[in-house]
Amino acid sequence: MGVAITKPEKILWPDAGDGRPATKLDLAHYYQAVGSWMLRHLKGRPCSIIRAPDGIGAEHFFQRHAMAGTPNVFTLTKVAGDSKPYLQIDRVESLAAVAQVAGLELHPWNCQPGNPEVPGRLVFDLDPAPDVDFAAVIEGAREIRERLEAVGLVSFCKTTGGKGIHVVTPLSASKKDQVTWKDAKTFARDLCVQMAADSPKRYLATMTKKARTGRIYLDYLRNDRMATAVAPLSPRARDGAPVSMPLIWTQVRASLDPKQFTIRTAPSLIAKSTAWQDYCEAERPLAPAIKCLTKSSAA
Secondary structure, X not given: OOOOOOOOXXXXXXXXXXXXXXXXXXXXXXXXXXXXXXXXXXXXXXXXXXXXXXXXXXXXXXXXXXXXXXOOOOEEEEEOOEEEEEEEOOOHHHHHHHHHOOEEEEEEEOEEOOEEEEEOEEEEEEEEOOOOOHHHHHHHHHHHHHHXXXXXXXOEEEEOOOOOEEEEEEEOOOOOOOOOHHHHHHHHHHHHHHHHHHOOOOEEOOOOHHHOOOOEEEEOOOOOOOOEOXXXXXXXXXXXXXXXXXXXXXXXXXXXXXXXXXXXXXXXXXXXXXXXXXXXXXXXXXXXXXXXXXXXXXX
């Protein structure tokens, strides 16, 4: 990919889920294998990187801006209200550079490509309390899908690389019915609040640790201008080298084990999968969905 990897044998994960450590070179090979797939969801969007130069057991730091010596394979993009340019990953060589700086996680904005001021997708994060069974998270993801379908939106699903699930709905940019980040966040909040009100013993839409026991937190806060969500196929800086794996909805069932998706297993799995292949065709305008949700709330 045209980028030299220094200290290639540096161990980043002591165990990549198969009893063997994963090195910096392994990470570069992973990005090479899945890079063209990932770029569809990274290109044109500011992207923050979680770096762990000495591996997951040492210090991590969050980088969103370009730093001195930033390789020229990154795109630098200006965002209104911030004098420092943001990093943007627009080509596969950028991913090699991410591996070189031990970038273990990628967290892009959810804007329209090339336009940070316009929402490009909604992300609903189902975050279960420790005592909640994963099957309940699956059920919740399916319910969000149904609620989005009811207002005319198409959704996709991925694991988070942890215990949760992300439901993602792509939005089309419409000059006629332009929506703001405030509109997007309000819509996501209202949908989650309705769902929590309908099943208060299973869900909550406010981050109250005391009240979380036995319930799933419906996190809508990723739907804001500068908020980010972990990218599809991004590794996670966690034990077992898990990744955020895109799924087809028939995979989203109680027997799903998110730990099976790692930097070792994901490349061959995604190469055979049809997950998210119709993502771009599924883009829908948000304005009609907002009206539909408002009408159903009033009824």
